[in-house]
Amino acid sequence: MGASQEKNQTLTVRDNRTGKVYTIPIDDNSVPATAFKAIKAPRLPGEREENETEKGLRIADRGFLNTAVIKSKITHIDGDAGVLRYRGYPIEQLALKSSHLETAYLLIYGVLPTKQQHNVFQSEVHRHSAMHADSEEFFRSFRYDAHPMAMLTSAFAYLGSYYAEANPSLEGQNLYTTGTPESLTIMDKQIYRLIGKATTLAAMAYRVRQGREFVTPPHGLSYTGSFLYQMDHLGQEDYRPNPVLEKALDVLFLLHADHELNASCTTVLQTGSSLVDPYSAIAAGCASLYGPLHGGANEAVIRMLISIGKPENVPSFIEAVKRREKVLSGFGHRVYKTSDPRSFIVRKTADEVFKITGKDELLETAMALHEAAMKDEYFIKRKLAPNVDFCSGLIYRAMGFPLDFFPVLFAVPRVVGWLAHWRQMMLQEGGVKIWRPRQIFVGAAKRDYVPIEERSVVTGIKNAPSPIAHSGIMKRTMLGTFKDKPLTKL
Structure with missing residues (x-):
């Protein structure tokens, strides 16, 4: 970049209140929010002191619509073009050629592993998948009808109580931030544990709801194969999960492994910025994912389709959505404005699953809804195309998972993305700064206490x-x- 081009990489701001002109640098098409603190003005007569006008401008961005909080090398999304890449690799190529654990290595460490590296990583993840025997008592303490996401969220936090060496509050706040070989070894061990035990904890939450004994993670199966085994094994000799379902779940795990700074990932980083242990940070992310605006979306799709019933009821449902009487789930996305690239892969995966499970009775209703929405000007103008949740719920339902287990099937693979971003933040240049957003205070001005x-x-x-x-x-x-x-x- 030439000198004149570098000079142009600035933003000139004129404050009409004072007439002053400010030059703000542009770096990677972004401006530092703290630069606006220099734009100060005297407080106007009668203006609220709580505005802190003389202390500089604040940036108002409700819901983080256009605020960047970290520099990342992990996931790139172009919502207008419908692009999703992990570490530069298109999601379509990874879904076709890779596996969930190989992609996990890629997301966390930045490169595709060699065969030897992959074998070591896979071996360590499986080796750290077993739980302490006391955990059985922990899971049995939940009510018989406890939601599996409540159990999983609690279990991640509970898991941290076993590993004192993983807690910066006990071992020193720089435990994960120095980048030394010793620090990286401790960090990697927790990564193995969290990825390995995620499926075990989820399977235990599943089994306790079914009233079944827990299953020790088996040897020799894939990541998703082991997960299905732990959920479904009832003592059969040489039991193996169906390979089609095993592969389908692996693809879905890969697709859900990361999605940049979504609500749950941001929660993990916000929590992790206090330098808490990774188990607490992951538990916080799991709690965020529990919400119906995030991890509960595919469950909401099925409930919506059940409420619609038959294909012939779709037109009246569409009209009810337009009148804002009903909610359309599985369409549109906060980021994607054209199409969700994951949705095409999920639809292909659904076809493979339906070949062996039979088509879900709601499939025709789903397809009728899809066709109607894609032809309706109301949805076209609002760019409401099907997202990844629209078909994934049908796959999970066809595979026999209960509705309230759907968010768990989202959380287990997303542990990988959470850890990738957490690790990146711990090792970022300049160290970790605790996240402390500003607010715009619009409450009462100073007032005196009144006796009761x-x-x-x-x-x-x-x-x-x-x-x-x-x-x-x-x-x-x-x-x-x-x-x-x-x-x-x-």
């Missing part, structure tokens, strides 16, 4: 706790007395 006897009633549903209607044992208890006083007056 002098306060007036403030009405409004958002200004007081909601009343709770008690029933059953609590209702009976509240009708009793305590030291001759009614319990309801306490």
Whole structure:
């Protein structure tokens, strides 16, 4: 880049409040948000002091629509062109030629492994997949109807209690940030443990819901083969999961391994920026994924299709969506504005699965919905194309997984992406800075405390706790007395 070109890599900002002109550098098509702190102005007469006008401008970006918080080499997404690449490799090539564990190596370490490197990585992941015997008691302590994502989230946090050497709070805050051989060895060991035990924890959550004994991870099977074995083995001699289902799950795991700074990945990094242990950070990411706007989307697709019922009900559903009476799940994406490249791979995978499981009874309804939405101007204008969740739920359903287990099948492979970004942040140049976003305070200005006897009633549903209607044992208890006083007056 020439001198004149470098000079042009700046942004000139004129503050019309003061008439001052500021030059802000542009680096990799981004401007530093902190540069705007230099743009200051005197506070206007009557202006709220909470605006902190004299301390510089803040950047308002609700929901992180256009804020970059880290420099990354891991995943590239071009939402307008429908492009997804892991470390530069198109997702289409990886889905066709790679495997989930090989892709995990790529995402975490930046290169495709040699055969020997892959064998070592795979061996370590499987070697660290077994759980301590005490974990059986942990899982048995959950209610019989506990949601598997609640169990999995808790289990990741619980897992960290076993490994004191993995906790920077105990071993020193620079445990993962020095980049020394010793530090990298400790980091890699936790990566093996988390990837290896993710399937084991998920299978244990599955088995406890089924009322079955837990299964020790087997030797000699693939990552997804071992997962299916742990969920389904009931004592049969030489049991092997169906290879078509094993491969399909591996492809789906690969597709879900990473997706840049989505909500759960950002949660992992936000949590990890305090230099907490990786198990706590992964548990936080799992909790974020639990939400229906994120990991619960493929489950929502199936519930939507069930509610529609038959293909002939699709037109009325479409009209209800337009009237905002119904929610259309499985279409559109926060990033992709044309098509989700993963959706084409998932549809091909679905065809392979349906050949052996038979077509899902909801498939015709799904296809009718797809066709209707793609021809409707309302959805075309809003660029609402099918995303990865639209067909993946049908595959999971065809494979016999219960609806509430769908988010778990998202979380297990996403552990890889979370770890890749966590590792990158730990080793980034300049060290780790704790994430501390700013806010725009619009609340009350300074006011004086009012004694309780002098306060007036403030009405409004958002200004007081909601009343709770008690029933059953609590209702009976509240009708009793305590030291001759009614319990309801306490």
